[in-house]
Amino acid sequence: MSLSLVDKTKNFFIEIGDLSYFAGRFFKEVLKPPFEFKELLRQCYHMGNRSLVLVSVTGFIIGLVLTLQSRPTLIEFGAVSWMPNMVGISIVRELGPVITALICAGRIASGIGAELGSMRVTEQIDAMEVSGTNPFKYLVVTRILATTLMLPLLVIIGDAIALYGSALVENLKGDVSFQLYFNKVFDALEYGDLIPATTKSFFFGFTIGLVGCYKGYYCKKGTAGVGVAANTAVVFASMLLFFVDFVAVFVSDIFYEL
């Protein structure tokens, strides 16, 4: 039993090591020509466009629910006028980026893991290599870049829709106009809220792309391996997202202190 735990721990660290090596290879390849702009644009479109509806619906519901749940407590303390400030800051700083990233981990990381995994199993990656195209550059670099670039955009859209959901509740229940609500939100927000949140969204996107590609690219043979790659991509990416979030909050906290 204890040996199994030791083995599991060992395997975990081996995996982290392999992932770091994979990330290192990405940074090495990303700067080297030829650049696959067409494929990058295609991936950006796929990842951004296909996740947009899911992110929008989830964002809207989060804004709605957060406001509905907080309202009674704030009324009790006579602080309901602080609702836009509270919702605005919590969504922009933390909830928006983390929830959008988790949704994308579920959708994008698993999609990349399954796609690259099936390409590996059906020898499409080998065929690419034999044809003289660097599959790492064509498949991995473009996907990691696309997630890194698209996630901040999805976060911004998700935040905006979540705030709209919150404003809708306030408008219906508290007779607060949309203009007043958004004025209060923007008054409450500072660059110190926006910049760290946007910056960490880039890292979230990078993490999702990296883990999805890593799991798919090194998928073990067989169709079962494709399922495992897709599944572990989501689990591993979600875990890493929380770790990245912790580091991002810790680092931004240091800057606030300064």
Added chain:
Amino acid sequence: MNDNHILQMKQSTGFQDSMPQENVVIYIKDLHKSFGDNHVLSGFNMKLTRGENLVVMGKSGSGKSVMIKCLVGLMEADSGYIEVMGKEVSTLSQETLDILRADIGFLFQGSALYDSMTVRENLEFPLRRHKNKLGNIVDTTPMVMEALENVGLAHAIDLMPSELSGGMKRRVALARTLILKPKVILYDEPTSGLDPITAKEIIGLMRSIQKKYNTSSLIITHDVDCARVISERMILLVDGINYAEGTYEELLKSQDPKVEAFFKK
């Protein structure tokens, strides 16, 4: 070649000469590859000359596919010497290896068509990297059409791989292999998973391509019928070594139990 000769080849591995000759396009000497304790190749030797059709036969899991993957640098051998068109594969830089790969066509066992691309895009894909080899190509359509006409699938140019049958996929894969006009084509189980009629068609195509473009072909198979029709010379890969070598007829006459086992119906 009588049985004694075949078995003698097993002893000497058929390599009296130490260096490849001028008309040799692929030269493998003493190739070793293991996966853990599983020794897949234990000193395999092979020579493919210009314009020749060489069949390597062996049971499933005997290391045939591993051998051709080592040949094109998809896998690294544990030890041994591999030379393709005068270049030692293990010493090549990625750039030089990619240039060499333009002269090697590779037909994968499962066709390996890119399933997110149309047939046209599948055929255009190798051209992206190797435009220099074929001059400055502005319009790739004539080349794509020529390759597809060679395999009788010009009408399928805008279809997705998911819309093709197994035989059609294999033909498109063959067309993709041909588009760079390779000097040598490696076939990994070209007829596996196909019905006998489609398999015959594929074999016919392989022969006509060989005649038309004067390519050298290395065919990895365990299909005796395929070997009979297409081979000029055969190597039987058993226990990681070239166990026997000769023409189809010579091997067919062998009384060696391991050789006989391949030809028993």
